[in-house]
Amino acid sequence: MLAAIVLGVMLSTCSSPPSALERILRTGELKVVTRNTPAAFYYGADEPRGVEYELARGYAQRLGVSLRIYIDEQVFPDLESGKAEIGAASLTPAGARGDGVAFGPGYQEIEPLVIYRRGTPRPRNLADLVGGRLDVVASSAHSALLERLREEEPLLTWVEHTQRSSEELIRRVAAGEIDYTVADSHLFELLRNFYPELRVGFALGPAERLAWALPKGDEELRESIAAYFAEIQATGELKRILDRYYFASSEFDYVGSRAFMRHVGTRLPRYRSYFLEAERSTGVDWRLLAAIAYQESHWDPAAVSPTGVRGMMMLTEHTANMMEVADCNDARSSILGGAHYFLRVRRKVPERIGDPDRTWLAVAAYNLGFGHVEDARIITQMQGASPDRWDEVRARLPLLRDKEWYSRVQRGFAPGEIAVKYVDNVRRYYELLMWLDSHETLTTQQFAPPSSVASGG
Known part of the structure; x- marks a missing residue:
């Protein structure tokens, strides 16, 4: 694919000034200007995040070049001057000033x-x-x-x-x-x-569609970007990127959101150091562990489930003994025990499965049991879908309640729809905690961006 792009560019520029696409391929660097917003680009606690960042990174990888993305509110002047080749900043054609820019294909409708x-x-x-x-x-x-x-x-x-x-x-x-x-x-x-x-x-x-802004008149770059967006739409990658960021708001719950934000302020600060300790001990993101704990107990170390399971991470007696947790109502012990148990479960998920699929399969297994999740993966494969994709397994987990299907797998009946809801909730809490944590980082300290990301003009 890359060879074809390079050959086409070389043939088209033998008698004309180099195009933006040719400059990108020759220098090996794609320069993208963006804005520091939750919808476009922001520095997470440990890595850059944002829809526009992920899309730009994917396009750079498709071209086989490095990405240099920087923050500047003056998106259109930077494109007109040649300082940047792409403006990826949650833009719409209606927001353009002057006639010096063009737009790529729309990828998300907004109003x-x-x-x-x-x-x-x-x-x-x-x-x-x-x-x-x-x-x-x-x-x-x-x-x-x-x-x-x-x-x-x-x-x-x-x-x-x-x-x-x-x-x-x-x-x-x-x-x-x-x-x-x-x-x-x-x-x-x-x-x-x-x-x-x-x-x-x-x-x-009226509704409009977000799109990348480009230097006007550079058709080769526009066609290359159009091909990229057509590809990621066809493969489902565009949907997966948008889902990662917008999933948390897909089922807004006023009461639940108020309670969560209240507990972030009143309960989480008491136990945050324990979650951070668990991250250091296991390598599991503390915000994911906190999201699991909130789903389990709303960060209440004295919580008791209807089945008698107790504590912050709701460890069963068997699991607590396995993890050597003597007192499930002790917040630190429960968090550390739950973190090590989650790590144990995650390691059972095949290494070939990449994130975020591997993480969500592990979260489902933490709730439902690894064996039942494996059964759901087998059913997924029976139906001709990928057992390594969380969205495919998620769609089949409820079949573990259907005798026609659970009778065909090893471990039989399981309330798979409960695991689906469990993972959905954990994903929402995790995304909210990541944004809150990154916002705190941005407002309380200087952040040195990774070497592949530039923070200034």
Whole structure:
């Protein structure tokens, strides 16, 4: 594939200036400008994260070049000047300024939403915004949209901010400091679990699709990117990337989200050092262990299940004895015992299975038992799907309740749908904890990015 791209570029540029794609292949480096937002790119506690980062990394790997991604709010000027070859920053064509950029294929549909706080009157149209405090980011697609809409509602006013991000304005609505803001739907989905008091009033404008911005006139680069997105859509990789980030908000639960955020502030700080100790001891991400513990006990070391299982990690008597946990109600002992048991289960999952599939199969096994998960993998294979893909096994786990299927595997009946819900919940808590942890990192210390990632212009 790469050889064909290189040959095609060389043939097309024998008598013309080198294209952006040829420069990328010759230098061995892809330069991408992005923005520091939860929807695009941010530094996690231990590695870069974000949908745009993962997409850009995949494209660089497809070309066989290294990725240099850096943060700069001036995305379009950087493309026009040649400083960057791609702008991957949750962009839409409506947000473009001037005629110096083009766009690749759309990959995710979004719409601008009016956001308000629960307990206050819901705005249903432009007239309802009149008299309230509406704040938006200055020189944004949202401010431009409001300018156009003022023709429909001349009394409409708003405040524009040059130093505040959309995320900060969402937080201010949740805190009751302002009445409304406008946020793109994908950003709201990512943040709604952190601010469960927020609600959607109405869609301010039509739906659009996110896309990468490119230097205008560079058709070879555009065609190469279009081929990349067509490939990852066909293989399901695009869906898997989006699912990793948006899964946490796929089934929003107001009561559950409020309780989780409350417990993050009141309970987690008491036990965080134990989770970190368990990570050092096992190598398992402390946030994953904390997510499992929250699903098991809501971080309550005195919790008791209806079946009599006790403690932070809800270890059975057999498992506690195996892990040499003398007191299941002792938070530190339970966390360390649960972490080592999870590691033991994870090691049983075939090494050929990569993450995140291996992790979610192990979480399911922690809940249901490794043998039953293996049975579900066998059923998955019987049905012609991949037993190494969590999404495929997830779809078959409920069949362990169906006699037609459980009679054909070794360990028989099991409530597989419970394991599905268990893993779904752990995934949501894990994603929320990763974002909270990365946000804390960004706001409390200087972060040196990995060598493949640049943080400045």
